[in-house]
Amino acid sequence: MTTDQLKQILQESGADAWEIRDTRTAGWEFYFIRHQLDQNRVRDVEHIEVKVYRALENGTMLGNASAEIAPTATEEEARRMIDGLCRDAEYAVNPFYRLNPPAPLQEETRSEIDPAAISRDFIKAMAEMPETDQEDLNSYEIFADRCVTRFVNSEGIDVTQTYPASMIEVVVNARDTEHEIELYRLYHAGTCDRDALRRDITELMRFGRDRLKAQPTPALGTASVLFSTQDAVRIYEWFGSRMKAANKYMKLSDWEIGRVYAEELTGDPVTLTARAFLPGSSQNRLFDDEGAPVHDFVIIDKGTPVSYWGSRQFRSYLGVENGYTARNFEVSGGTGTEESLRGGSYLEVVEFSDFSVDNVTGDFAGEIRLGYWHDGGETVSVTGGSVSGSLREMAGGMRFSAEQRQYDNYLIPGLTRLENVRITGIDHKE
């Protein structure tokens, strides 16, 4: 079954509108224990997703239903599935909106994408990491994909893009004479950036050394918390989620265009920008999942929401015509220098078990695997206990650096500081 065959079947079906997204992936994978190969794998797959729409109730409503159609499906199977989707679409009915129309795309400028070459680069990079007797690589998994996506819809869009998507999972051990600890990272990227990987893993090994001598986190009650690693991305994702059209329409966000996001904005005002491309990002695309071309646009400007973003359906309901589902983001607007953000007493947490932010409530929490308690000119590495709080309450006072650091598809301030965060120390009894 090909996209063109499906297009023909859809045109002959009772669908009033339709979309096809066909992605072919050539993926090479290598799994290592220490530096020995545990397993090698190849993925040679194609996923064809079809969505049909029915205009109902005099064109005021739009039914929808979707499915993945196997590339090995026969024409008879595909016709049967699409007929079924046309019936299903009568039961999932939402207010009417039009699908994306054709629009010019940016030029594709990438050179050839070869998963073999990307894999080779990762394998060589990992073999050259600065390991010692005290810090080394426990295991790592390398994933290098070449993806080709074609998107076609009933409005006349027919576009194709080719892109790389890589991922590496790394477990680092650090040890002394008494015990051994581990730290975990999952990096996403377009291709292998050897220098960035080396920088990050070198930093991770330093964290490992520090965790070995870490003391129990003191019962601080509340404290300023500084985020200086990739966990800060979760904080800025929350700002983006507040402005996602679906969340606004579903009443999961109460942020309004033109109204500053905090009643008292005493900290740095966030500027959040969707970026079409970020160097090295695994999320660089020419168009989104609904065929809309990517471009730069501002979502929050100096603390004031200016544009909802996301899928065509919910943007349409909010009256946002020109947009798309962004994948790359930049956060700017910070005024702090490193010196000012590192002033006074504060807890810098560089490793959490899992730092999570609830996109609806803004509540955040994470167990501390490694932090640094900076107090009165002294710095002590700490572990255990947790941080928790609410971004809804703290966003207005949040300060962050002008200097930025990129974590895959997020270019964010290198340092982010929240005040009055609850700290559960591990020597606090009730």
Next chain:
Amino acid sequence: MKAPFSVWLTQQSGPLKELIAALSSHYDYISVLATDSAGFRIMASQTNKVLERRTMTTERGMVVRVHRDGLYSEYAFNARDLADVGALAATIRGVLDAQLGILAETGTKVYDTPRLEDTPLTIFSEMETDSLPEEEDPEALMRRLQSFSDEAVAMDPRIVECQAQVSSTHVNKMFLTEHRDERQSYVYSDAWLRAVGTAGDRTEMSYMDASGRRGPQIIGDLADKIRELVDTTIAMLSAGRVVPGEYDIITTPDVAGLIAHEAFGHGVEMDMFVKKRALGAEYIGKRVGSDLVSMHEGAACVVDVASYAFDDEGTPAGDVTEIDHGILKTGVCDALSALRLGTVPTGNGKRENFEHKVYTRMTNTLFDSGEDTPEDMIASVKKGYLLDGVYSGMEDPKHWGIQCIVARGREIIDGKLTGRMVAPVVMTGYVPDLLGSVSMVGREKLSFGSGACGKGHKEWVKVSDGGPYLKARARLG
């Protein structure tokens, strides 16, 4: 009724056996896992309706595993023609040999692993179900879900949205080697209601769920939970924050399940033993909890969403006693890790789908029952919290740290619930301390299978977990 095995997989079995034969001159072990799982997700709310003929486990594809010179390699595909098996075998050999070329170029050594035994085994399992997703009426399901959503928002003006969803999947898997032919078919479903409430500038949400190895009519289990869902959501709008510290806690069965999963679920996945990433390897036969703590893990230890006949390596389902009265007895293991550790696989080798590698994974993980009642537990607490509602958890098998984010805590003072609530609650601690503090265990255990489990931050699979009410002592924040 029985869930009928896939006609499509049956048609592929002949060519796949030919493929195994065609590859046998080049490799000394060949297996194929083929999948054909169909299903749907239906969601209704006040603002949106969705009907998708897919779930997190729908798939149709195949993965070939081969072994040669101590190395296991895999080729996953779903668009190749099985009409020319010779050409496909040549493609597989060619691309896997090309990968080995990189290893030669980079001087990479192989983690030498013995050949898997191919002892003859035949399994054909069509499991009981009350209905099949492919035969359900989607219109009726959508109407029922919409009625749940409508009922919830009508109960209180502060409830601004309620999403109601059901996912149902008819799983079909076939595992073939030269001497093995295993086929299974079963249905599982999960459903949930999620209410969103607002008051002033505060927004809170809570959910109720149901799951089981049943068809989509499982949504009926949610019908009588709507009042509780609304009341809980409204109560959370005025919930306070817990004062950080250590407290007596009572966990509802869903929170007990989260502890089981994070404490000695991930901690005894034995592929982590191979990598020396789990402290559990050094504690087999030693005390890790109080005498009241016993725990089971396995696809055969309860009937829920992760209860299958055989795993993704063809190992029959197991039921492992991981902890027996506080003593860690063993872990769970996939087939390759078992070879490397010199032990036996337990039926826990799972893939996210046919495209993904096998890892040791949990299936159903539950604490055993005890003799106490929730009422007696509450009465025994001077100051503490009844914890209920699960958001997320994270393990640290190397150090036995545990992080559980729980939806809410209901305050207990002098043996009585005060009606005051804190939300959310972060429970952290050292696993042996937490399990060592278990002092009361409830009589009735329940399992919960509406969630999914990752390994690290990827490889998502269906699992269930649970247990009875537990009383323990934990650090809350």
